[in-house]
Amino acid sequence: MPAFNLQLGRHVGLTHVIDKGLGPRAWEDRLDVAGDHISIVKLGWGTAYVTRNLERKLDVLRDKPVVLGGTFFEVVYLKGQIDEYKQWLADLGLTHVEISDGTIEIPRQRKLELIADLARDFTVLSEVGSKDSSVEYTVEEWTRWLNEELEAGAWKVITEAREGGPAGIFDSDGGMRTELIGEIASVVGPANIVFEAPTKAAQAWFVKQFGPSVNLGNIPPDEVIPLETLRLGLRGDTLKEVLLDGGERVHAS
């Protein structure tokens, strides 16, 4: 391979990818070109349940941690089938599980017990934040809940940013709740958090705010390479901030 080295910085940010139903060939192709930049793959909400030949797809993804979406966990909880779910995950060879309460109500104490219980057998990602855009939590609620879930055994906590609509850490106009996010990060520690950032605008915002090593989640598979360029300053949106000290504007005037 011909070499060209721009001597860019390095980063340790997790890229948490959301899959909504790619087939095995598409995943092989994706891993070939972008596998270096994929930390974990979520099969979004209940998509795995309706996917034919799921095992073939999981086989292609065998070198990556795979986790089923939190909304699917919520359905399982509603149906009272958590033990069967654990068995199914084990049978599929999955080592990670996501626990959320973005759509249904799970009492906080129960959620913490579930995290602790599942953490005995799985690496737990737990998500805080409602998918309902009319629900806004305070900084104190966010940080307390995130910390409680980490203490209960979650490996990482995820902040909800519903794809395709403002909710969670986005305000009702779709903008970022800047102050809120800054306070959450400083109290909980950015390394413990995966911030959902499904759009390029949100991804660039997080990279500028927290640097290239921020953990970002719900990245569509075809946005993994573009996100990597945002982290490294190889795209217009973050070029100056990442590559130039101080990020002063150098645009032609």
Place this chain on the structure above:
Amino acid sequence: MPAFNLQLGRHVGLTHVIDKGLGPRAWEDRLDVAGDHISIVKLGWGTAYVTRNLERKLDVLRDKPVVLGGTFFEVVYLKGQIDEYKQWLADLGLTHVEISDGTIEIPRQRKLELIADLARDFTVLSEVGSKDSSVEYTVEEWTRWLNEELEAGAWKVITEAREGGPAGIFDSDGGMRTELIGEIASVVGPANIVFEAPTKAAQAWFVKQFGPSVNLGNIPPDEVIPLETLRLGLRGDTLKEVLLDGGERVHAS
């Protein structure tokens, strides 16, 4: 395959997929994971005409009904080449045809004759509704036209909802014309209609309004699995409505 059964309901809704130019490998991959949930594949508007190796693509799709887009029919009509078109469809092994008048004017009587004529050799899908967002029909016009086309021999009638912009059953703000759609469905019968619903918001709306068995059209290939989860209540958007009786809100307060 490890088994996990949530004992969800079943549905008989058609999922009518719109393709805008996928290649044969992508279709193989899609069918592997989502083939169970695909009822019919439309090669949108005139895309088939400019697709190289079309036969190889059709060969991959041989187990699904394939239909060329209605706008292509309108071009053929304008060019006066309907007989050649029928021959071409037969040569390609296609058994379905779509007839629309969303862009050009075809007198109603002529459209009904065309439906009756093509229904002798093909399964006809006919579409009502203008792609022009300034054109709004009354309930009486919608229901009369849809019923006439069914009587003329159409297998299903499609209600236009132009991708990427409000038209047909969407109002000029892009919202659903709720009352209109309810009346159309009750007069014409929902089983006879395929409602175009290219966006998740529209799909969720139809599932909540008419239940999981509603026939939905113009579903992008990568939205087939997500739509199936909407029908089954495995996604936040319809979880409560599909899985919980009455659909009362159970969100944390």
Place this chain on the structure above:
Amino acid sequence: MPAFNLQLGRHVGLTHVIDKGLGPRAWEDRLDVAGDHISIVKLGWGTAYVTRNLERKLDVLRDKPVVLGGTFFEVVYLKGQIDEYKQWLADLGLTHVEISDGTIEIPRQRKLELIADLARDFTVLSEVGSKDSSVEYTVEEWTRWLNEELEAGAWKVITEAREGGPAGIFDSDGGMRTELIGEIASVVGPANIVFEAPTKAAQAWFVKQFGPSVNLGNIPPDEVIPLETLRLGLRGDTLKEVLLDGGERVHAS
């Protein structure tokens, strides 16, 4: 292959495709169905630099001119590594290069020198226009700069229309700057310009304004076939304008 000939017009418009990270299998598939309609492939901004197995991807694309994105050139310029960049391009077997100054400032005289220098070894595409939506140039600036860059040795000049946001030839509301574009084209000559047109609305606008042979750029790979139908009048958006003389409206009244 069964034949069906609508005797449509022909066009000589370039279709300049932007890739943001497809894998080799996806490109094979794309070329199979749409290869006839792809003139040149740009690996957008710095995506090539973070793509694993880049040579395998380039091997699939060997029959098309491939160019790396202009923003990547800007990074290379900032880093002072233009000679290494030229060597890398040559080692990769690339024959085209893009030069832009949409994000960083390059003095005009320096940009013209760079174009002249690189044009000795490569076919140069140079881009005018800022990615910053607050920057608006006058017609006189646009035409002077475009002409200067052609005189310096650029094969084609590209007018910036930032994907996902208004900039360059779009006004701050995202609309086309109609008069501006008309004047630019008449002074510089449409055959010398590639107009970036990432959305269907922009593509249809250009086809209606300049005819099917307009050169269009930043076309996503899965929009190549749809664009070809727009050029030929096989989609509702341009059917009347392309297929019917005068383009008078023939819609049902």
